[in-house]
Amino acid sequence: MATMSRALGSAFAGFTRTPTMTPPTTFPPQCTSSALLLHWHRSRGSGARRFACGRNARISMSLRAGIVGLPNVGKSTLFNAIVENGKAQAANFPFCTINPNVGVVAIPDARLHVLSKLSKSQQTIPTSIELVDIAGLVKGASKGEGLGNQFLSNIREVDSILQVVRCFEDDDIVHVNGKVDPKSDIDVINLELIFCDLEQIEKRLDKLKKSKTKDQQVKVKEQAEKSGLEKIQTALMDGKPARSVELADHEKEAIQHLCLLTMKPVIYVANVTESDLAEPDGNPHVKEVAKLATDLQSGMVTISAQVEAELSELPIEERVEYLKSLGVTESGLGNLVKATYDLLGLRTYFTTGDKVNLLYC
Ligand SMILES: Nc1ncnc2c1ncn2[C@@H]1O[C@H](COP(=O)(O)OP(=O)(O)OP(=O)(O)O)[C@@H](O)[C@H]1O
């Protein structure tokens, strides 16, 4: 791994491909990252969500990132490239994936080892991201089209979304809507997530209206939830995601148990052909994704899932040569992991003095 990190440059440093596996379900007695993550979960308001959300809710050391997108855009190809021994079936036909594939990627941080040494920790467990390769989504999914509802419940259980957007032209690879059009693809996914949130909010508001609680504390909470949900409802009706809505802290807290889909942070993954890697901005689809990502307050990474999948099959020494032949020096996966890492705001906790203490458990 050390050789690979050096070889593939800084963007790849610290990124470890790990086998498909289920992470431990309990915290080890002494670890440096579980407290960190737990704090992160709590501070971002996702801790309670992780413990309370979804049928498969459990305590996990990993943050979960869901790979979503239209069918046949390269989600499983990307998953296999990131997760060593990733065995997701990736093939040129829509709805190839039905049940989600799960894998864990460890992200060691050099600073973590320094802190671990200082604290004489018995065990140091790097931060990890659990990746979930989710079935493709089509228009009408919120009403059950395609694999609709099943897909949406898989998204509800992740902490962040990696949305793969097809930016490569290839007549041999079927596009479910007949042409490569990132804006339309992104709109389809966002609309389905919005519809799903709207339906959930309507039901919840109805319930809140009928509430007859006499408990003053509960009343205050319900009021906060109602005002938060009404603000979000207005934004959703306007086509804007819940995460774009400014809420007071008490409103945020009151609505977090709903795990709204459009509240989750998103990174758009522009999936390009190998010849675009050296100069991705030369591809107008990539530019379009970049603009939309900014408009939607989201991150963006350009990657070729196909190249990454091929790279992962090569002996380490040959990877650098292959990248060089494409006019690039770094694997796109490093950037993707870095972007996810940044999006999740984990770095702060390694560098902010008072929070470093949280590393000791
Ligand atoms: N950057 C790329 N350039 C060319 N072909 C690609 C690229 N990325 C993926 N593909 C090809 O696209 C096809 C679909 O890939 P994949 O099975 O990963 O899609 P998917 O999004 O997981 O689909 P589904 O939703 O049906 O599960 C495969 O044949 C794969 O090799």
Ligand SMILES: [Mg+2]
């Ligand atoms: Mg798939």
